[in-house]
Amino acid sequence: MNTHTFSPVSLTVAKFGGTSVADYAAMDRCADIILADPSVRVVVVSASSGVTNLLVALSAGVAENDKRLALLGQIAAIQYQILDALGRPAEVAATLDQLLTEMDKHSASLAHLPGEPARVDALLALGEQCSSLLFAELLRQRGEPARARDVREVMRTDSHHGRATPQLQELAQLAQGRWAVGLNAERIVTQGFIGADADGNTTTLGRGGSDFSAALLAEALGADNLAIWTDVDGIYSCDPRLVSGARPIPELSFDEAAEMATFGAKVLHPATILPAVRSGCAVFVGCSRSPELGGTWIRNQTELNPVYRAVSLRRNQTLLTVHSLNMLHAQGFLAELFAILARHRISVDLITTSEVSVALTLDSTGSDSGGRELLTPALLEELGQMCRVEVETGLALVAVIGNRIATTAGVGKRVFEVLENHNVRMICQGASAHNLCFLVDGSEVDPVVQELHGRLLEQV
Ligand SMILES: Nc1ncnc2c1ncn2[C@@H]1O[C@H](COP(=O)(O)OP(=O)(O)O)[C@@H](O)[C@H]1O
Numbered sequence: 001m002n003t004h005t006f007s008p009v010s011l012t013v014a015k016f017g018g019t020s021v022a023d024y025a026a027m028d029r030c031a032d033i034i035l036a037d038p039s040v041r042v043v044v045v046s047a048s049s050g051v052t053n054l055l056v057a058l059s060a061g062v063a064e065n066d067k068r069l070a071l072l073g074q075i076a077a078i079q080y081q082i083l084d085a086l087g088r089p090a091e092v093a094a095t096l097d098q099l100l101t102e103m104d105k106h107s108a109s110l111a112h113l114p115g116e117p118a119r120v121d122a123l124l125a126l127g128e129q130c131s132s133l134l135f136a137e138l139l140r141q142r143g144e145p146a147r148a149r150d151v152r153e154v155m156r157t158d159s160h161h162g163r164a165t166p167q168l169q170e171l172a173q174l175a176q177g178r179w180a181v182g183l184n185a186e187r188i189v190t191q192g193f194i195g196a197d198a199d200g201n202t203t204t205l206g207r208g209g210s211d212f213s214a215a216l217l218a219e220a221l222g223a224d225n226l227a228i229w230t231d232v233d234g235i236y237s238c239d240p241r242l243v244s245g246a247r248p249i250p251e252l253s254f255d256e257a258a259e260m261a262t263f264g265a266k267v268l269h270p271a272t273i274l275p276a277v278r279s280g281c282a283v284f285v286g287c288s289r290s291p292e293l294g295g296t297w298i299r300n301q302t303e304l305n306p307v308y309r310a311v312s313l314r315r316n317q318t319l320l321t322v323h324s325l326n327m328l329h330a331q332g333f334l335a336e337l338f339a340i341l342a343r344h345r346i347s348v349d350l351i352t353t354s355e356v357s358v359a360l361t362l363d364s365t366g367s368d369s370g371g372r373e374l375l376t377p378a379l380l381e382e383l384g385q386m387c388r389v390e391v392e393t394g395l396a397l398v399a400v401i402g403n404r405i406a407t408t409a410g411v412g413k414r415v416f417e418v419l420e421n422h423n424v425r426m427i428c429q430g431a432s433a434h435n436l437c438f439l440v441d442g443s444e445v446d447p448v449v450q451e452l453h454g455r456l457l458e459q460v
């Protein structure tokens, strides 16, 4: 990242993801980045890599005590590696032990009452509490005034455990009142992913939610820049783990980045862009292991606006199709359908309609399973009273992202040539200038994406 672009009075919120704080060496590299940039006053960390997954496994209720203790042991080993490298300072060691004891207590309780939402959130939140505690100590040992502060002091949410909604006004008031004043004196290290409701109960924002937390804090504090430090040197034209010809994109518009995140570019949580757009904060994505490689800047406007920018994919998609002859020439059917979905807190993602059926995918942001769990028996029963319902799982959503997609001749032909031998289950095109997307069977998606990327983005 070019540190010279920041004036001394500007404010950057920097977020470091799980791999960036995976162990002591990784955390130490993050400290280099922070110390090189005086504008970074708020540091948001995720749990060390692997810890949230282990906590999720515990939250499902591990009844066999040996197995439960083994999972706790794996978490403790990750945290103690860092604590040991820090020389086991007594106060930090004592606080870490308290957090690990809480993990033990909550996981023991969930072994008998699996999935209890408030307790699950209390358990999941402990990963970020451990990493922020250790990272603040590391910064202090590097000679930098820094304090771990509990994000629940400011990150007010509703009480919807597992997928809480931030309360923006309260968050802004609390962040301005409690954090803004002291920012020049010491850097704040805080937790992504977690928040608290008005009664002080711990909540979480959904899997991968630390980017979102950092964007919300940047907005609440009026930051100039939000830096997302991760394990890739920017946002690529496709997931580099899947497509070897994918290339980093130096500059993206907010619109393009939002589409990419929504349609599966895991490097950015889908909700990250909106707070940045609202507050006019520029977003940088770079690699904490190799900051010298630069990264992607996301801004309101970009110099280049190519038709084809990227291909994204989302696995594990669920398609809900509702059929009813009552829909024929009727008024209000869709309104009723959406009212039911809204009552069950389901946000519709893609939608296509015919005279007698509606097919839709679910917004599965923050879900590990593509939103399958959102289709509760109560919802299906209510829908079943007004129409015939079909649920298909195991699909994958592919999105071609760029500019003027809906108004450029030949886009459909180039995309669908690749799909000649595949069954396309649903197509959405036309509503957005920035994407064309379709569903295919999950087992076919890798070659489809590789070939599409090759044709649209690798051929000159
Ligand atoms: N278009 C893309 N550009 C870059 N990375 C992508 C893209 N799509 C998916 N990814 C994946 O996102 C990963 C980084 O996201 P994530 O693992 O959530 O990071 P962190 O733990 O830092 O939050 C990368 O390792 C990469 O495999």
Ligand SMILES: N[C@@H](CC(=O)OP(=O)(O)O)C(=O)O
Pocket: 016, 017, 018, 019, 046, 047, 052, 053, 127, 192, 193, 206, 207, 208, 209, 210, 211
């Ligand atoms: N630790 C949380 C939140 C998060 O955003 O993590 P990461 O930044 O490593 O994706 C999770 O794994 O869901």
